[in-house]
Amino acid sequence: MTTTNLVLLLLGLGLATFFYGRQKAYVVSKSHGGMRNMHSLPSQHGVMVAIWCALPALLLVLFWKLAEPAVISSMLNSVIPASVMDGGDKAIGLYKNDIANIIESGKASSNPEKQVVADRWVALSSISSWVLLAIVLAIAAIGAATALRKISPDTRARVMVERVVHWFLIICSSIAILTTVGILCSVLFESFRFFQQVSFVEFVTGTKWSPQTAIRVDQVGSSGSFGAIPLFTGTLLISAIAMVVAVPIGLLAAIYLAEYASDRMRAFAKPLLEILAGIPTVVYGFFAALTVAPAIREWGELIGLSPSSESALAAGVVMGIMIIPFVSSLSDDVITAVPQAMRDGSYALGATHSETIKKVVLPAALPGVVSGILLAASRAIGETMIVVMAAGLAANLTANPLEAVTTVTVQIVTLLTGDQEFDSAKTLAAFALGLMLFFTTLVLNIIALHVVRRYREQYD
Amino acid sequence: MNTKSNTSAASDAFDNLKETVGVVTVDDPKMSARNVDVFYGEKQAIYDVSLDIANNEVIAMIGPSGCGKSTFLRCLNRMNDSIPTCRVTGEMSLDGEDLYGAGLDPVLLRARVGMVFQKPNPFAKSIYDNVAYGPRIHGLASNRAELDDIVISSLQKAGLHEEVQDRLDAPGTSLSGGQQQRLCIARTIAVSPEVILMDEPCSALDPIATARIEELIDELRENYAIAIVTHSMQQAARVSQRTAYFHLGKLVEVGSTNNIFTNPRHELTENYITGRFG
Ligand SMILES: Nc1ncnc2c1ncn2[C@@H]1O[C@H](COP(=O)(O)OP(=O)(O)OP(=O)(O)O)[C@@H](O)[C@H]1O
Ligand SMILES: [Mg+2]
Numbered sequence: 001m002t003t004t005n006l007v008l009l010l011l012g013l014g015l016a017t018f019f020y021g022r023q024k025a026y027v028v029s030k031s032h033g034g035m036r037n038m039h040s041l042p043s044q045h046g047v048m049v050a051i052w053c054a055l056p057a058l059l060l061v062l063f064w065k066l067a068e069p070a071v072i073s074s075m076l077n078s079v080i081p082a083s084v085m086d087g088g089d090k091a092i093g094l095y096k097n098d099i100a101n102i103i104e105s106g107k108a109s110s111n112p113e114k115q116v117v118a119d120r121w122v123a124l125s126s127i128s129s130w131v132l133l134a135i136v137l138a139i140a141a142i143g144a145a146t147a148l149r150k151i152s153p154d155t156r157a158r159v160m161v162e163r164v165v166h167w168f169l170i171i172c173s174s175i176a177i178l179t180t181v182g183i184l185c186s187v188l189f190e191s192f193r194f195f196q197q198v199s200f201v202e203f204v205t206g207t208k209w210s211p212q213t214a215i216r217v218d219q220v221g222s223s224g225s226f227g228a229i230p231l232f233t234g235t236l237l238i239s240a241i242a243m244v245v246a247v248p249i250g251l252l253a254a255i256y257l258a259e260y261a262s263d264r265m266r267a268f269a270k271p272l273l274e275i276l277a278g279i280p281t282v283v284y285g286f287f288a289a290l291t292v293a294p295a296i297r298e299w300g301e302l303i304g305l306s307p308s309s310e311s312a313l314a315a316g317v318v319m320g321i322m323i324i325p326f327v328s329s330l331s332d333d334v335i336t337a338v339p340q341a342m343r344d345g346s347y348a349l350g351a352t353h354s355e356t357i358k359k360v361v362l363p364a365a366l367p368g369v370v371s372g373i374l375l376a377a378s379r380a381i382g383e384t385m386i387v388v389m390a391a392g393l394a395a396n397l398t399a400n401p402l403e404a405v406t407t408v409t410v411q412i413v414t415l416l417t418g419d420q421e422f423d424s425a426k427t428l429a430a431f432a433l434g435l436m437l438f439f440t441t442l443v444l445n446i447i448a449l450h451v452v453r454r455y456r457e458q459y460d
Numbered sequence: 461m462n463t464k465s466n467t468s469a470a471s472d473a474f475d476n477l478k479e480t481v482g483v484v485t486v487d488d489p490k491m492s493a494r495n496v497d498v499f500y501g502e503k504q505a506i507y508d509v510s511l512d513i514a515n516n517e518v519i520a521m522i523g524p525s526g527c528g529k530s531t532f533l534r535c536l537n538r539m540n541d542s543i544p545t546c547r548v549t550g551e552m553s554l555d556g557e558d559l560y561g562a563g564l565d566p567v568l569l570r571a572r573v574g575m576v577f578q579k580p581n582p583f584a585k586s587i588y589d590n591v592a593y594g595p596r597i598h599g600l601a602s603n604r605a606e607l608d609d610i611v612i613s614s615l616q617k618a619g620l621h622e623e624v625q626d627r628l629d630a631p632g633t634s635l636s637g638g639q640q641q642r643l644c645i646a647r648t649i650a651v652s653p654e655v656i657l658m659d660e661p662c663s664a665l666d667p668i669a670t671a672r673i674e675e676l677i678d679e680l681r682e683n684y685a686i687a688i689v690t691h692s693m694q695q696a697a698r699v700s701q702r703t704a705y706f707h708l709g710k711l712v713e714v715g716s717t718n719n720i721f722t723n724p725r726h727e728l729t730e731n732y733i734t735g736r737f738g
Contacts, residue, residue: 345647348570352567364584
């Protein structure tokens with residue numbers, strides 16, 4: 001019996017015992033003078049029975065399956081030939097891999113010695129699953145019986161069910177938290193390995209980025225340099241351009257939609273604006289590379305500048321267009337949510353529509369507007385595809401928007417694509433960059449949250 | 461006189477109501493309304509109401525819920541403009557100037573006819589900025605000292621200054637409901653309007669705050685014309701000189717407050733003030 005079937009069986013049992021328990025609770029309530037005298041509702045008793053029946057059994061399945069491989073593999077050691085056992089852990093591991101392959105292929109092996117081990121393995125697995133089935137069914141039956149016996153007017157089934165739900169929710173949220181912590185740890189750990197090869201100071205203060213590592217020691221130009229500053233200034237430059245485009249346009253569009261547009265116009269224009277966010281970034285990327293960048297180049301040449309064909313400006317402007325809906329949609333919602341009473345108060349003092357928007361509505365909507373802008377900013381910082389296509393890969397340290405720049409995320413992609421040795425400085429640099437990016441956005445978020453919270457405290 | 465009228469007699473009385481009982485006009489009116497009808501879409505909310513508001517007087521508007529008191533009040537400073545379905549016909553004027561005429565700017569009108577709402581609605585600003593908002597947009601103060609003066613004297617008039625003088629920077633929304641309402645009153649008088657419309661200004665307030673505001677209304681009467689909507693008969697009796705009784709969109713009876721409460725002439729008015737329905 002496979003694990004999936006076992007789990008399904010237990011869930012089915014849980015469902016069945018739920019109905020049975022509920023039914024029994026009805027009956028019990030009748031004989032005790034009605035529902036009024038029961039502490040908990042019949043369905044709560046039902047859930048209690050189901051939990052008693054299925055939960056311990058499911059937990060056992062989980063632990064059994066976690067422990068099973070290790071236990072079986074150690075039991076196999078007795079049948080593995082001594083010659084292999086003497087070869088150390090590595091040889092044993094290889095041997096066991098062979099066996100696993102034989103089992104998987106389903107064909108008999110030409111090597112009778114290995115076939116013996118394989119048969120043994122299969123036999124052990126099958127014993128294990130039958131034993132598990134037996135134990136699990138016994139536990140489920142005992143659990144259900146115990147719980148069914150407990151159904152009585154005084155049983156606090158509701159309290160018990162709520163406690164289980166409570167723990168279930170805690171476990172769910174800790175999975176999310178633990179995943180984050182796990183990712184952070186792995187990035188931290190790999191970054192640490194990187195900083196053993198390249199000094200931290202060089203990384204955060206260096207102005208030259210050319211992540212080469214030598215394949216042979218005597219190779220020409222073998223020394224790479226890992227100064228991350230050009231990447232961060234590139235990210236900053238492009239994001240700043242994007243925000244300069246997106247914030248005014250998005251905010252003004254939101255004000256128009258919320259305050260001036262007729263209902264029909266709003267119903268038509270708002271979804272249309274939101275489509276902007278649904279266009280794949282790669283489409284924006286070639287729009288930037290094939291349309292905007294050449295146009296910028298032409299215009300630049302007209303006024304006597306010489307923009308490179310890939311420029312921060314092209315990428316930034318297109319990215320700005322992409323994130324307009326993040327600003328506009330959220331701002332529109334919060335502006336619409338400002339109570340009419342507050343506007344009326346302003347009108348009643350003889351304020352015009354625009355004065356009311358500027359001085360009453362926008363201040364009241366500010367926390368929401370700020371969070372829309374933040375969302376847009378984090379999209380801009382994390383965006384990769386547009387930059388790859390329109391801004392290039394050259395790690396120039398420049399503040400000139402007409403030059404090619406590159407960003408942190410783009411470099412992470414280029415460092416990790418293709419065949420890489422996993423412990424070279426070049427690959428590990430990606431983790432260090434990721435770590436820096438993580439901290440940058442974290443600090444941004446904390447600052448912004450702080451601002452928003454202070455504002456909320458004042459004006460809610 | 462049949463004081464024990466049943467409901468059907470009352471509705472007969474309503475159907476037969478052609479004209480408002482009592483004198484709707486005053487000498488030298490500050491504001492006046494003639495034959496005003498108000499519609500929300502297809503639905504008519506006000507039927508042929510004519511009423512004058514005099515200088516230095518408080519006029520109370522009473523009547524059962526939904527009878528159109530707020531609607532009528534909001535017509536007087538064109539606050540109904542922000543309701544797209546709302547349509548007003550008839551004549552209304554301020555100092556003889558047509559409120560709904562082409563030459564009149566509703567923004568300027570509202571600076572002259574202020575309004576205090578049923579629910580306190582302070583802005584998301586500090587106490588000081590709430591009061592300073594109106595003077596700022598109308599350029600009433602040329603420097604900070606003048607603005608300070610306006611803010612402080614408005615707060616004093618509204619009876620709020622003592623309670624908030626050491627926290628003028630605190631948000632207006634941090635005040636209690638009663639304090640917020642007084643803040644809204646201070647905000648309204650800071651722009652020195654000529655008429656103040658109050659829509660149930662005390663409905664959210666405790667008796668002490670209510671008494672304060674009633675005192676304030678009495679003081680304000682020296683300089684302003686005031687129209688107040690209220691559900692409290694006692695309040696109408698205490699603060700107003702004239703009273704207008706509305707019923708299902710019609711103005712049933714107008715008269716001096718004394719007369720209305722001691723000697724109502726229309727059956728509906730009598731029923732209402734003696735608490736027989738409403
Ligand atoms: N925005 C609106 N749209 C449509 N109908 C409205 C609107 N506002 C009010 N009405 C209707 O107009 C009528 C009068 O409403 P109004 O608010 O003037 O009553 P009111 O006398 O102020 O009542 P209350 O004492 O409960 O405040 C009611 O029947 C109401 O349903
Ligand atoms: Mg009302």
